[in-house]
Amino acid sequence: MRLIALAALLALPAVAHAQTPAAVEQALLHTVVSQVEAERMRSDITALVGFGTRHTMSQTDSDTRGIGAARRWAESHFRTISTECGGCLEIALPADTVTGPRVPTPTEVVDVVAIQRGRSEQEGGDPNRVIIISGHIDSRVTDVMNFTADAPGANDDASGVSAVLEAARVLSKHSFDATLVYAVLSGEEQGLLGGKILADYAKAQGWVVEANLNNDIVGNSEGQSGIRDTTRVRVFSEGTKTVETALQAERRRYNGGEVDSSSRNLARYVDGIADRYLTNFDVDMIYRTDRFGRGGDQVEMLRAGFPAVRISEGSENYDRQHQDLRTENGVEYGDTIEGVDFDYLAQVARLNIATMAALASAPMVPSGVTIEGAVKPDTTLRWSAVPGAAGYRVWWRSTTAPQWTFNRSAGTATSLVLTGVPIDDYFFGVSALSEDGFESPVVYPGPAGAFVSVGDPLAPAAR
Numbered sequence: 028m029r030l031i032a033l034a035a036l037l038a039l040p041a042v043a044h045a046q047t048p049a050a051v052e053q054a055l056l057h058t059v060v061s062q063v064e065a066e067r068m069r070s071d072i073t074a075l076v077g078f079g080t081r082h083t084m085s086q087t088d089s090d091t092r093g094i095g096a097a098r099r100w101a102e103s104h105f106r107t108i109s110t111e112c113g114g115c116l117e118i119a120l121p122a123d124t125v126t127g128p129r130v131p132t133p134t135e136v137v138d139v140v141a142i143q144r145g146r147s148e149q150e151g152g153d154p155n156r157v158i159i160i161s162g163h164i165d166s167r168v169t170d171v172m173n174f175t176a177d178a179p180g181a182n183d184d185a186s187g188v189s190a191v192l193e194a195a196r197v198l199s200k201h202s203f204d205a206t207l208v209y210a211v212l213s214g215e216e217q218g219l220l221g222g223k224i225l226a227d228y229a230k231a232q233g234w235v236v237e238a239n240l241n242n243d244i245v246g247n248s249e250g251q252s253g254i255r256d257t258t259r260v261r262v263f264s265e266g267t268k269t270v271e272t273a274l275q276a277e278r279r280r281y282n283g284g285e286v287d288s289s290s291r292n293l294a295r296y297v298d299g300i301a302d303r304y305l306t307n308f309d310v311d312m313i314y315r316t317d318r319f320g321r322g323g324d325q326v327e328m329l330r331a332g333f334p335a336v337r338i339s340e341g342s343e344n345y346d347r348q349h350q351d352l353r354t355e356n357g358v359e360y361g362d363t364i365e366g367v368d369f370d371y372l373a374q375v376a377r378l379n380i381a382t383m384a385a386l387a388s389a390p391m392v393p394s395g396v397t398i399e400g401a402v403k404p405d406t407t408l409r410w411s412a413v414p415g416a417a418g419y420r421v422w423w424r425s426t427t428a429p430q431w432t433f434n435r436s437a438g439t440a441t442s443l444v445l446t447g448v449p450i451d452d453y454f455f456g457v458s459a460l461s462e463d464g465f466e467s468p469v470v471y472p473g474p475a476g477a478f479v480s481v482g483d484p485l486a487p488a489a490r
Contacts, residue, residue, distance in 0.1 A: 051464025055201070055388065056304050056381045062197045063380060065373035068189040072246070074100060075185040076364050081166040082174035083217045084134055094213065097164055098139055101211045104192055105141040112199040116209075117142040121228040129171055129217040136214040138221050139164070140228070141195055143207040145387065151415060152204040157234040158386045159208040160194050160379055161225065161324055162187025162242045163215035166362070169351045171216060176351065181364040182340075183348055184215070186246030190376045197380050203387035204415065205237070212324050215243070222324025226331035235479055238293050238386055238468075239335035241325035245375045248368040250342025257371045259309050259341040260301075260378065264294035265316040267475070269329040275474045283426065283454060284475025286314065289334035289392075289468075292456070292476065295430060296468040297336065300382045308374045311341060312429070334478055338375065389465035390416040393457045394479055398472040400450030408472065409442040410457050417462040421445065422469050423453040431456065431469055 075081065078100070079092040087095025102118060109116035122137040146152025166180025167173070179185075188211050195209040214220025222241075229236055249255045266285050267276070279285065291314075298310040317323055317337050325335035344366065352361035395411035408421055421443045424432040437443040437457075445455075456469035456476065470476050 052303075053385070053388070053465065056300070056384055059197050059201070059380050059384050060304055060377045062200070063193060063373050063377050065369040067196070068193055068372055068376065069369045071104070071189040071192050072181055072185045072364055072367060075164070075188060076179040076181050080174065080176065080178040081164055081180055082178055083136060083165045083214045083220070084130065084132075084174040087135075094165060098137055098211075098213065101139045101164060101188065101192070105139065105195060105209070108192075108195050108199055109141070115143055115199050116195065117144070119228070121224050123220070123224050123227075125214070125220055127218055130214075130220075136220045136224060138213055138224050138228070139211040140225070141209040143195070143199055143203075143209070145204050145206040146202060153391060153414065154206050155233065155235050156205040156391050157208055157229065157236050158205055158383050159210055159225075159229070159236060159239040159328075160191050160242065160383060161210040161212055161222075161239060162189075162191045163212040163221055163324055164188050165213050165216050165221075167216040167349055169349060171349075179352075179361065179363050181362050181367050182246045183244045183362050184242070186244065186367060186372055187242035189372065190242045190245060190379055193376045194380050194383060198383060201384070203384070205387040206234075207383055207387055215324050219322060219324050219327050222327030225324070226327045226333065229333065230331060235391075236328070236333040237392065237478060239325055239328045239333055240297070240338060240379050240382060241323055241328070241335060242338045242375065242379065243323040244339050244343065244348070246367040246369070246372040247340050247344055247347065248342070248371040249344060249366075251344050251346070252342075254342070255368075256341055257368065257374070258307050259311050260375055261311045261313050261339050261341055262294045262297050263313045263315055263317050263337040263339065264288070264290040265329055266291055266314055268332075270332045271474075278473070279475040282473075284471055284473065287454060287456070287471035287476045289470070289476060289478040290329065290336055292468045292471065293334050294336050296386075297338075297378065297382050298430070300385060301378055304381045305374060305377055308378070310378070338379065340371070340375075385465060386467070388461065389467045390414070390459040390461055392467040392470045392478045393419065393459050394470075394477065396457050396470050396472045396476070398450065398455055404447060404449060406445045406448050406450040406453075406455060407442065408445075408455055408457055410470075412441050413459045415461065416459040418460045419443075420458045420460060420466070421455065422458065423448065423455045426452070426454055
């Protein structure tokens with residue numbers, strides 16, 4: 028009898044790419060994808076390049092040049108969007124005065140943040156649950172300390188800022204259960220300063236950050252080789268948590284979880300969105316926190332204990348990154364607007380926007396997920412009830428499979444026994460579903476996979 032049950036379970040349909048097979052097709056996600064406009068993003072990048080340089084230490088008192096003018100332009104842009112949606116955005120300017128290896132004199136670093144509050148608890152929402160999209164507005168040339176030379180920063184990272192602004196424009200037309208935050212960060216090139224300011228601000232607000240989508244260098248489709256590829260984008264995610272304790276690491280090393288951090292399962296979720304809602308555009312999941320030896324603002328969010336991924340173009344052109352504007356031996360160097368593919372950038376924006384809308388429409392991820400099944404033929408998962416969840420789904424996959432492969436509905440129960448599925452042979456997780464079929468990311472059991480540390484004594488503590 029057990030053999031028959033096991034065979035039936037393993038005969039469930041496999042997934043080609045990501046957490047998608049049981050998901051309900053959502054008209055909202057098709058709608059927001061269709062509302063992205065590449066030409067608006069071109070206009071935004073043109074304006075940002077027009078400030079000459081946006082170096083962190085550049086002038087702040089000019090209306091036409093430097094980081095100050097650029098920040099005020101971004102704030103004005105958010106205020107215009109807010110006016111169009113009836114005042115739906117709150118604008119915040121978290122800041123800090125910093126000094127450091129790349130900031131030799133005290134310098135005020137200011138983020139520009141627009142907050143779209145989720146529905147109130149009385150309306151069935153969870154406004155303290157937060158999904159963040161971010162990109163950095165500062166730019167640089169070859170010498171990171173050169174704050175006077177022209178540094179257009181069209182792709183690094185006006186492209187990311189334009190994605191943030193487009194997300195605000197599109198998603199502000201809709202209302203969601205969770206709060207959406209659109210963050211334009213400063214000081215990335217001088218040491219991820221804006222990311223740290225954002226992480227500190229999120230903690231001070233008491234936000235339960237479910238996801239940070241950091242967009243950095245997302246507008247170029249032609250690699251160093253000269254080959255153009257408009258069909259893929261990379262999503263970088265850490266495997267084990269930055270804030271993991273020694274006790275958690277010991278348990279994780281023995282029982283697994285190296286590829287199932289909250290950030291890694293967020294990346295799987297983003298991959299599933301691309302598979303389902305974008306045409307001829309795929310996510311390459313990169314099992315690494317960032318590019319080799321390099322880092323972006325999502326690193327500071329990870330250090331705060333928040334799930335975060337970095338989204339970057341599929342093929343980089345290093346002649347157009349961190350370069351003085353010049354031509355040598357027939358090669359043009361510099362991060363100019365000519366290096367941006369706006370149709371490709373629009374696809375990246377669509378991916379971000381659909382992901383944010385899906386996350387904000389789904390319930391919060393389950394917490395308190397536990398698993399047992401040692402010396403048993405069956406596996407049992409338990410979790411805490413999620414406010415607003417209409418049901419739950421248990422997922423599992425082979426320990427060598429990159430994506431969740433099998434699933435079973437748990438209905439409204441907060442536990443499920445998988446008869447005949449041995450705990451030793453698979454990785455397991457749980458997702459929550461809304462009444463209309465929006466689904467949260469999958470949560471791996473225990474502190475290795477927990478999205479939120481509240482109520483979990485072994486979960487990583489934010490620092």
